Amino acid sequence: MKSNLTAVAAALLSATMSTSALAQEVETERHTLSLETISEGLNHPWGIAFLPSGDMLVTERSGTLNIITQEGQKTPIQGTPEVVAKSQGGLLDVNIDPDYADNGWVYISYSEKDPKGGNGNSTAVMRGKIDGDKWTQGEVIFRQAPKYESNAHFGSRLVFSPEGHLFITLGERYSRMQDAQTLDNHHGKIVRIWPDGSIPKDNPFVGNDDALDEIWSYGHRNVQGAAIHPDTGELWTIEHGPQGGDEVNIPKAGKNYGWPTITYGEDYGGGEIGIGTHKEGMEQPFYYWLPSIATAGSIFYTGDKFPKWKGDLLVTALRGQTIARLDLEEGRVLHEERMLEDATSFRIRDIEQGPEGFLYILTDADSGQLIKLSPVK
Amino acid sequence: MKSNLTAVAAALLSATMSTSALAQEVETERHTLSLETISEGLNHPWGIAFLPSGDMLVTERSGTLNIITQEGQKTPIQGTPEVVAKSQGGLLDVNIDPDYADNGWVYISYSEKDPKGGNGNSTAVMRGKIDGDKWTQGEVIFRQAPKYESNAHFGSRLVFSPEGHLFITLGERYSRMQDAQTLDNHHGKIVRIWPDGSIPKDNPFVGNDDALDEIWSYGHRNVQGAAIHPDTGELWTIEHGPQGGDEVNIPKAGKNYGWPTITYGEDYGGGEIGIGTHKEGMEQPFYYWLPSIATAGSIFYTGDKFPKWKGDLLVTALRGQTIARLDLEEGRVLHEERMLEDATSFRIRDIEQGPEGFLYILTDADSGQLIKLSPVK
Structure with a gap:
């Protein structure tokens, strides 16, 4: 219903609108791209999710969830939860239920203030439904514990496994980095829950009284990107590192990814962190960037519009102002390309593949796009 | 005897010499280096090999084989074979026998003119012994077939497997690139022989009447770098690609590495080569560089002087004026660093690790160094 109404509205509007920006062509190693601005004036947009109609859900960090049509018609949704919109916090990722066509659930992650009062906040995940331009039936299905007074390192991507688990990637709140090594909290963890918030019985620490049952893997810093590998079904994550040391990981159940004990990065300003790059019992990344490009969102490209990128991992970067394309082959990186780096100058927060195989990116700015x-060739 | 005499001469000389160039410090991601010129005025030096004494054998492409001491005392060896010193051809690599201490054999690769007359040339490998400043007992143990009139793509690194085989990496002579796909010639091949030139009975094409028995792998372009992995004993090669598409390969017996049918590069000037990047029955590279850095020599670092590079693959580049450091972990590239790139401006032809773990490089120039x-930290 919503989609139909939106489509009608968009069609009416597009007949009278002028395109907001001219298409720009950019060459890359394997394809020449056309970049077309669909929507602008978005306040630090953070996450994109596609509805079956081809309309997009797009979050603005300051707190607004929008439906945006392919023609750029934007409808803000009313009644989404209050967020702590300070520094890195606010309304963050959005995703739809794997059975959205049947159940209509939409999931959002955001920095939530302590519901008991207090000055703390943390990442929460709510699911709800969208009725016209209204957010309804909202229910919090996960709260990162403990609440803590910090405006940094919230995570927080939402991806579904092929079996229907919801993975939530979480930050360590920066000044609580040592918490990433202990299991009695959700700082610097990836958690795995069912979409209703219940805990899968085969989570790795279920039955361990000293560990929280939601934890899937630990020793993370600030995981802002996540994607499911199209062939293996495994979770791949993109971890925003310290100065140097952005990482790709393939987090396995119960494993420790080392932060802040081992890292390839160094502290902002140049100090050493931890004991080095390797330690028994701690996992190595799959790949890392040094100097840091400030990684953010990520997908595996599976469409037909860019056939020479099929199977590649695309990773967006903020400071790096690039889409890093990792050409993968049999479990290794064959080659990295930094796309757009010289042709554009915007911080790129997220990337998604649309149902037709086109790609959509969000630029991170007060007035983001x-x-x-699209492929030119 | 030779070494002792050379050392005495060097000691006498160093007392009266001034250092030819001041040490320069260069920062890299993991170590700060001091660069010290040991010898200069070398005409396109191509290969380095260490003698047990710590003295080095260094080739100049124009035809001279030198012994150079750690103090920079240079002794040209008399009586090495005539070479076709045109364009990319000339005196190329040098290595010593794994049993050098017992047998004294030294191996050199070079572009040899057709001994039967004709205008053709090709890569040959000779072994001989050094007696004072004389090359003696020279015997050709391999000749690339056919001889062909070209001054390009000779290969030709010489490395020994842990079992004592000699691998010789060969180019496809540029205008004969299609030959890399057929087995009746040595163009674009890696060959494996015993040090006396005889053919190992378990070479992959022994018994195949349509293939040359020396061939180990095929479908190569111009393999100028080779190293044996310190843990697995496998041959790793560095293939100088077309415009884009320099490759690392781990050539396996009898396998086809695709050139010129598949490649990640393109022709100089931009034309397409071959059919794309993948084909059934042809191997993918382990890693590739695009744009090309123009790869040349390579080693695995195994010493203690640069502990944070242990196990890394170091690859020198000509146009790229860099040492690419590939941080390897469990069969994949974790990270690539381009070292020296911004700090120096020389084409780097070869790299070797000395017996004490220091590194030595050759710059490619009319007056090369x-x-x-050495590590500063």
Whole structure:
């Protein structure tokens, strides 16, 4: 219903609108792209999710959830939860239920203030439904514990496994980095729950009284990107590192990814962190960037519009102002390309593949854009 | 005897010499290096090999084989074979026998003119012994077939497997690139022989009447770098690609590495080569560089002087004027660093690790240098 109404509204509007920005062409190693601004004036947009109709859900960090049509018609949704919109916090990722067509659930992650009063906050995940331009039936299905007074390192991507688990990637709140090594909290963890918030019985620490049952893996810093590998079904994550040391990981159940004990990065300003790069019992990343490009969102490309990128891991970067393309082959990186780096100058927060195989990115700025990438050749 | 005499001469000389160049410090991600010129005025030096004494054998492409001491005392060896010193051809690599201490054999690769007359040339490998400043007992143990009139793509590194085989990496002579896909010639091949030139009975094409028995792997372009992995004993090779598409390969017996049918590069000037990047029955590279850095020599670092590089693959580049450091972990590239790139401006032809763990590089120029890399921290 919503989609139909939105489509009608968009069609009416597009007949009278002028395109907001001219398409720009950018060459890359394997394809030449056309970049077209679909929507602009978005306040630090953070996450994109596609509805079956081809309309997009797009979050703005300051707290607004929008439906945006392919023609750029934007409808803010009313009644989404209050967020702590300070520094890195606010309304963050959005995703739809794997059975959305049947159940209509939409999931959002956001920095939530302590519901008991207090000055603390942490990442929460709520699911709800969208009825016209209203957020309804909202229910919090996960709260990162403990609440803590910090405006940094919230995570927090939402991805579903092929079996229907919801993975939530969480930050360590920066000044609580040592918590990433202990299991009695959700700082610097990836958690795995069912979409209703219940805990899968085969989670690795279920039955361990000293560990929280939601934890899937630990020793993370600030995981802002996540994607499910299209062939293996495994979770791949993109961890925003310290100065140097952004990482790709393939987090396995119960494993320790080392932060802040081992890292390839160094502290902002140049100090050493931890004991080095390797330690028994701690996992190595799959790949790392040094100097840091400030990684953010990520997908595996599986469409037909960019056939020479099929199977590649695309990772967006903030400071790096690039989409890093990792050409993968049999479990290794064959080659990395930094796309757009010289051709554009925007921090890129997220990337998604649309149902037709086009790509969509969000630029991170006070007045950010939603940009569509199409192949020229 | 030779070494002792050379050392005495060097000691006498160093007392009266001034250092030819001041040490320069260069920062890299993991170590700060001091670069010290040991010898200069070398005409396109190509290969380095260490003698047990710590003295080095260094080739100049124009035809001279030198012994150079750690103090920079240079002794040209008389009586080495005539070479076709045109364009990329000339005196190329040098290595010593794994049993050098017992047998004294030294191996050199070079572009040899057709001994039967004709205008053709190709890569040959000779072994001989050094007696004072004389090359003696020279015997050709391998000749690339056919001889062909070209001054490009000779290969030709010489490395020994742990079992004592000699691998010789060969180019496809540029205008004969299609030959890399057929087995009746040595163009674009890696060959494996015993040090006396005889053919190992378990070479992959022994018994195949349509293939040359020396061939180990095929479908190569111009393999100028080779190293044996210190743990697995496997041959790793560095293939100088077309415009884009320099490759690391781990050539396996009898396998086809695809050139010129598949490649990640393109022709100089931009034309397409072959059919794309993948084909059934052809191997993918382990890693590739695009744009090309123009790869040349390579080693695995195994010493103690640069502990944070232990196990890394170091690859020198000509146009790229860099040492690419590949941080390897469990069969994958974790990270690539381009070292020296911004700090120096020389084409780097070869790299070797000395017996004490210091590194030595050759710069490719009419007046090239032998430079020692030491750790500052």
